[in-house]
Structures are given as C-alpha cells and as structure tokens.
Amino acid sequence: MTPPVTSPATAPQILARCRGLIRPALCRAVRQLHPWHGEITAFSLGWDGVDGGDVPGAQGKGVRQALAVLGAEAVGAKAGSAVAGAVAVELIHTFSLLHDDIMDGDETRRRRATAWKAYGTGPAVLAGDALFAQAVQTLADAPGGTCVPAVRLLAATLTDLVRGQADDLLFESRPWTGPDAVRPHEYRLMAEHKTGALLGCAAGLGALLGGAGRTEADALTAAGRHLGVAFQAADDVLGIWGDPAVTGKPVHSDLRRGKKTYPVLAALASGGPSATELGALLRGGLLDDAAVGRAAGLVDAAGGRAAATAEARRHLESARACLESVPLAPQALEDMLTLLPYVVERTG
Amino acid sequence: MTPPVTSPATAPQILARCRGLIRPALCRAVRQLHPWHGEITAFSLGWDGVDGGDVPGAQGKGVRQALAVLGAEAVGAKAGSAVAGAVAVELIHTFSLLHDDIMDGDETRRRRATAWKAYGTGPAVLAGDALFAQAVQTLADAPGGTCVPAVRLLAATLTDLVRGQADDLLFESRPWTGPDAVRPHEYRLMAEHKTGALLGCAAGLGALLGGAGRTEADALTAAGRHLGVAFQAADDVLGIWGDPAVTGKPVHSDLRRGKKTYPVLAALASGGPSATELGALLRGGLLDDAAVGRAAGLVDAAGGRAAATAEARRHLESARACLESVPLAPQALEDMLTLLPYVVERTG
Numbered sequence: 219m220t221p222p223v224t225s226p227a228t229a230p231q232i233l234a235r236c237r238g239l240i241r242p243a244l245c246r247a248v249r250q251l252h253p254w255h256g257e258i259t260a261f262s263l264g265w266d267g268v269d270g271g272d273v274p275g276a277q278g279k280g281v282r283q284a285l286a287v288l289g290a291e292a293v294g295a296k297a298g299s300a301v302a303g304a305v306a307v308e309l310i311h312t313f314s315l316l317h318d319d320i321m322d323g324d325e326t327r328r329r330r331a332t333a334w335k336a337y338g339t340g341p342a343v344l345a346g347d348a349l350f351a352q353a354v355q356t357l358a359d360a361p362g363g364t365c366v367p368a369v370r371l372l373a374a375t376l377t378d379l380v381r382g383q384a385d386d387l388l389f390e391s392r393p394w395t396g397p398d399a400v401r402p403h404e405y406r407l408m409a410e411h412k413t414g415a416l417l418g419c420a421a422g423l424g425a426l427l428g429g430a431g432r433t434e435a436d437a438l439t440a441a442g443r444h445l446g447v448a449f450q451a452a453d454d455v456l457g458i459w460g461d462p463a464v465t466g467k468p469v470h471s472d473l474r475r476g477k478k479t480y481p482v483l484a485a486l487a488s489g490g491p492s493a494t495e496l497g498a499l500l501r502g503g504l505l506d507d508a509a510v511g512r513a514a515g516l517v518d519a520a521g522g523r524a525a526a527t528a529e530a531r532r533h534l535e536s537a538r539a540c541l542e543s544v545p546l547a548p549q550a551l552e553d554m555l556t557l558l559p560y561v562v563e564r565t566g
Numbered sequence: 567m568t569p570p571v572t573s574p575a576t577a578p579q580i581l582a583r584c585r586g587l588i589r590p591a592l593c594r595a596v597r598q599l600h601p602w603h604g605e606i607t608a609f610s611l612g613w614d615g616v617d618g619g620d621v622p623g624a625q626g627k628g629v630r631q632a633l634a635v636l637g638a639e640a641v642g643a644k645a646g647s648a649v650a651g652a653v654a655v656e657l658i659h660t661f662s663l664l665h666d667d668i669m670d671g672d673e674t675r676r677r678r679a680t681a682w683k684a685y686g687t688g689p690a691v692l693a694g695d696a697l698f699a700q701a702v703q704t705l706a707d708a709p710g711g712t713c714v715p716a717v718r719l720l721a722a723t724l725t726d727l728v729r730g731q732a733d734d735l736l737f738e739s740r741p742w743t744g745p746d747a748v749r750p751h752e753y754r755l756m757a758e759h760k761t762g763a764l765l766g767c768a769a770g771l772g773a774l775l776g777g778a779g780r781t782e783a784d785a786l787t788a789a790g791r792h793l794g795v796a797f798q799a800a801d802d803v804l805g806i807w808g809d810p811a812v813t814g815k816p817v818h819s820d821l822r823r824g825k826k827t828y829p830v831l832a833a834l835a836s837g838g839p840s841a842t843e844l845g846a847l848l849r850g851g852l853l854d855d856a857a858v859g860r861a862a863g864l865v866d867a868a869g870g871r872a873a874a875t876a877e878a879r880r881h882l883e884s885a886r887a888c889l890e891s892v893p894l895a896p897q898a899l900e901d902m903l904t905l906l907p908y909v910v911e912r913t914g
Contacts, residue, residue, distance in 0.1 A: 252732045321688035340669035351724035358721045369717050373706045376699035384600045
C-alpha cells in the first residue's frame with residue numbers, strides 16, 4: 219500500500235533531504251581548501267576523496283546542516299538561503315572534531331583512525347585551522363545584508379565552543395569529591411558551550427540567513443542549545459550503559475576512562491550512601507573490570523542514570539517550548555519536532 | 567639641544583606609540599578569554615600574566631598593530647577607529663605563532679619556551695583556537711558599517727595564512743633539485759601568504775575601519791603584502807648569515823635545519839657550477855659543521871644571498887610604490903615609510 223502523500227517525513231528522511239541539499243556547496247567549500255587540507259577534510263567527513271562518494275558508515279548524520287536548513291524554512295525562507303550557514307556549521311563541526319581528537323588523544327572515530335592518527339598532529343591542527351578559516355569566509359561572503367548578524371552569531375559560537383572544550387579538559391584534573399568537585403550545573407554549562415552552541419548556531423544561522431528578525435532567530439538558537447544539552451545527557455547515558463554492539467565502544471566505556479559525565483556527577487551530588495561508596499571507588503583511580511561494573515551499579519543506585527535521563531527529557535522539552543514560542547512555518551516546525559527526539563533518543 | 571618639534575618619529579617611537587594605543591584593548595580582549603587561554607596568551611605575548619606588565623625582551627615589536635593604526639591615520643581617520651582591527655591582527659598573529667610552533671616542533675621563541683612546550687600540545691592548540699575565535703568576534707562586533715568588508719578581509723587573510731603554512735610544511739618533503747624542486751616563485755607566493763597576508767590585512771583593516779574606499783584599502787593591503795615578502799627574504803638572509811649574538815640562533819641556523827629558504831632556492835635555480843655542487847651537498851641530508859659552512863659559501867657564490875637581498879629591496883620598493891599610488895595623509899605616510907625599511911632591514 220502506498221503511504222498517503224501527507225505522511226510526515228521520518229527523521230532519517232529529513233536528514234537525507236538536507237544532506238542532499240547541502241552536499242554540492244559543502245563539496246565546493248572543501249575543494250576550495252588547499253589540496254592537502256581538502257584530503258584530510260574529506261577523510262574526516264567520511265568521503266572517498268574530495269570528489270568522491272561516501273565511505274559507508276563513516277559519515278556524521280548531518281544534524282547541524284539540517285537544523286540550518288529547517289531554521290530557514292521555519293521562518294518562511296527557501297532552504298537555499300541557509301546554504302552558507304549550513305556549510306559553515308558543518309566545517310566548524312569538522313574543525314572541532316579534528317582538534318578535539320588531538321586534545322583528547324582519541325585514536326578512532328566512526329570506526330576509522332582519527333585525522334591526527336592518520337595524517338599526524340601538525341597536519342591535523344592546520345587542516346582544522348583551514349576549516350575554521352573557510353567557515354568564516356563562507357559566511358562572510360554570503361550575499362545580502364544578513365551577513366553581519368550571521369558572522370556575529372558564528373563568532374560568539376566559536377568562543378563558546380572553545381570555552382566548553384577548555385572546561386571539559388579542565389574537569390579531568392578536578393577531584394571527584396570535595397569542595398573542588400565538578401557540580402552538575404557546571405557540567406551542564408560546559409555541555410551547552412561544547413555541544414549546544416553549534417547546534418543553536420546552526421538553527422539560528424538558518425533563520426538569520428532566511429531574513430528572520432531577532433526574536434525568531436533567538437528562539438531557534440535557544441532551541442538548538444537545549445537540544446545540545448539534551449543530547450549530551452543522553453550521550454552520557456550511552457557512554458556508560460550503551461550496547462557495545464551499537465556504540466562500537468566497550469561496555470561502561472566512560473567509567474573505564476574515568477570521564478566525568480552527567481550521570482556520575484549527579485550520582486555523586488545526590489549525597490546518599492551509594493554516592494559515598496561511588497566517591498570512594500572513583501578516588502582510587504582507574505578501575506578494573508569488576509570495579510567498573512560496581513561503579514555503574516552505584517551510579518544507577520544513586521539516581522545518576524535517572525537524573526541524566528530526566529535532564530535529557532527536560533532540555534528536549536525546553537527545546538520544543540522555544541520552537542513553539544514563536545510563529546514558525548508548520549511544515550518546518552513539524553520536521554524539527556521530528557528531528558529533535560531522534561537526535562536525543564538514538565541508541566548508538 | 568632639544569630637537570625641533572617637527573623632527574620625524576623614529577621607527578621604535580612609532581611602534582611604541584601604537585603599542586601604547588592598542589594595549590588597553592588588547593588586554594581587554596585577552597581578559598575576555600577563558601582564564602586558561604588568557605594565561606597561555608599572556609605568556610605568548612611576553613606579558614607577566616593577564617594583568618601584568620611586559621617581561622623584558624619577550625614581546626614582539628607589534629608591527630601588525632602599528633600598520634593597522636597607521637592604515638587608519640593614512641586615510642584621515644583617528645587612530646581609535648583602528649583598534650578592533652589592530653587587536654584582531656595581534657590575536658591572529660599570536661594564534662599563528664602558537665600553532666606554527668607545534669607544527670614546526672620549535673621549542674623556544676624569543677628566548678623562552680614556546681607555549682606547547684610550556685603548557686602541552688592540546689592546551690596550545692585550544693588556546694590558539696580561542697585567539698582565532700576572539701579575533702573574529704572582536705572584528706565582527708566592531709561598530710559601524712565597516713565590519714562587513716573588514717571581516718571579509720580577515721577571513722580571506724586567514725585562508726591565505728593556513729595555505730602559506732601548508733606550503734611551507736610541504737616544501738620540507740620536496741627535493742632540493744630536479745623537476746619537483748621548490749622554485750623561487752613558489753617560495754615567494756608561500757611567503758606572501760604566510761607572512762605578507764597578515765601584514766597586508768593589518769594595514770587594510772586600519773583603512774577599512776577608518777572608512778576608506780576600496781582603492782585606498784587595496785593599496786594599503788598590497789603594501790603590507792609586499793612588506794611581508796621583503797621581510798621574509800631579509801629574514802632568510804639572517805637565518806643563514808645573521809650574527810648569533812643578535813639573532814639568538816646558531817650560525818647558519820637555517821642550513822643546519824635543512825630549511826628551504828629563498829637564498830638557497832635562488833642559488834640552486836641559478837644553474838652554475840656552485841649551484842650544482844650545492845645541490846649535491848644538500849641532497850646528502852643534514853650537514854655537519856664543516857659542510858654547513860661550505861654550503862653557506864656556495865649559496866653566496868651561486869648568487870643566492872644577493873638574490874635574496876635584491877628580492878627584499880624590490881618588494882620594499884613595491885610596498886612604497888603601493889603607498890604612493892593613492893592619496894594618503896602625509897604624517898601617517900611618513901610614519902609608514904619610516905617603518906617599512908626598519909622592519910625589513912633589522913639585524914636580529
């Protein structure tokens with residue numbers, strides 16, 4: 219039976235449509251890079267060379283470019299008006315993956331070597347810089363009078379992004395317990411900067427390039443920021459309890475790495491006997507298999523898993539509320555409301 | 567005897583005046599960074615902390631900020647209109663030193679540890695990113711209608727900058743001789759991108775923020791780019807024949823490191839018997855003390871030193887010609903014409 223033509227698009231269909239819309243311009247931007255940086259970028263994007271197709275399973279979902287496209291459509295503009303913004307946020311996302319993988323020492327991403335591992339640290343630093351520059355240039359060269367607020371939003375986002383990454387790195391050297399311990403609200407702010415800022419920027423840029431006023435652009439930006447916090451909380455749950463067959467990471471991965479994530483911080487801040495026992499366990503340093511399992515149980519018992527799930531749900535609700543606080547084109551709003559939970563509630 | 571009030575300012579006086587004008591805003595920009603990045607930036611700028619004074623001998627001369635100030639004054643604007651541009655180019659210059667030192671593996675700069683050596687590679691990468699973001703934001707937030715062309719010029723400059731650094735790195739793995747050897751004109755283009763672009767951007771931003779039309783801004787930008795090529799050629803001469811007591815580097819430093827610089831490339835391209843002997847010597851890999859001395863002699867005999875000196879003189883002349891091709895305010899023009907040869911003809 220053929221589905222009725224009015225059946226709503228699924229999230230994968232929405233993402234695929236937006237990726238298809240943006241791909242030609244993203245290709246052009248990558249081809250404008252120095253050939254060396256083009257190659258490293260194509261590798262990072264999961265492309266088979268600058269002019270090649272996709273390497274199966276090596277791409278991101280393209281949530282940021284989709285938010286830019288839907289941001290423009292939501293304010294009644296054509297998707298085409300969002301292209302420069304969508305390209306800019308994808309370039310910035312790729313830049314941040316390149317540099318963050320260096321700082322975090324991560325050797326694999328999407329089941330392939332990271333760029334610094336494949337090409338060396340220096341080339342990966344420089345390719346990231348090239349993407350950063352190309353993103354700013356793409357947006358600055360956007361036609362029309364919308365480029366000033368757009369560049370300002372991108373610049374503020376970049377500042378948030380590096381601030382979030384700095385705090386994330388600094389959290390590593392702070393104690394698990396005591397007066398200098400990382401508090402859940404500090405973690406939330408870090409997530410808003412590190413993950414939310416660029417998602418918010420994507421939706422906001424779409425709106426601004428689509429000619430929206432400040433109210434609509436601010437609401438879309440705020441929605442994207444909440445989505446980022448929700449995503450991070452849900453991702454943190456996966457980082458401990460995700461299925462290794464789906465996530466591609468070992469069971470209890472984040473606990474093995476001693477990573478300070480929302481469920482653990484919320485558990486520690488809850489103050490009960492499980493929190494006390496968890497704190498003692500974590501202060502002992504890197505955990506063996508048995509201790510990791512025990513820590514995961516204690517996080518759960520201290521309410522950390524429930525707190526993170528509630529955090530994700532709460533910020534997803536806030537994102538929805540932001541979208542519904544301004545008048546938006548119904549079809550684009552529907553697509554956004556389909557996309558938001560899909561991004562947060564994924565399983566791997 | 568008191569000098570007459572009309573005596574022209576010396577280059578050090580001009581530089582000191584501009585540094586004094588820009589320092590408060592530069593301090594504010596550094597204080598706006600994440601405290602961690604502020605500390606790394608202050609260290610890189612040769613400051614004694616974010617709010618501290620100068621560490622003797624650890625500062626740059628501030629040529630870029632001076633060019634921005636003089637660019638504004640040259641088009642009849644107040645120095646104050648150039649502040650955002652001057653701060654942006656100093657931040658970008660510091661960003662590029664931070665990242666380039668990582669790529670080049672340089673462990674000292676201005677007789678101190680480089681940032682990555684003092685703080686680690688990851689923090690130095692991120693501090694560089696923070697400076698990049700702050701530079702774009704500083705300029706994007708500049709008041710008035712001049713911000714669009716200013717941001718566009720900065721974005722194009724950033725693209726040139728990373729392109730130049732990429733070519734410089736790639737030159738290292740190319741052969742000294744044969745069809746794939748680096749030609750002097752390729753080296754010149756690399757220097758224009760890596761060194762000239764930001765100097766040109768500085769002068770051009772000053773003009774644009776000062777309200778100049780495209781003709782004046784383009785002329786000032788072009789002058790700065792020629793200055794960069796001239797500086798690089800002169801710096802390359804110092805890199806081989808500079809006085810170690812002044813440069814702080816060992817004698818024949820660039821030849822010891824096997825660095826492909828203009829005098830060597832020009833010598834190799836000259837085609838005589840000294841060029842042939844030099845090529846054979848360099849193809850043998852890293853040189854010992856005696857071979858380094860012999861190589862320096864061969865570069866000189868093959869005309870490489872004279873070619874680099876002529877290259878510097880020619881581009882300095884071109885910079886002057888650019889400045890004199892448009893009507894500029896006499897005092898600022900005089901200051902620029904004082905500054906240009908000082909930058910190129912320094913001895914260490």
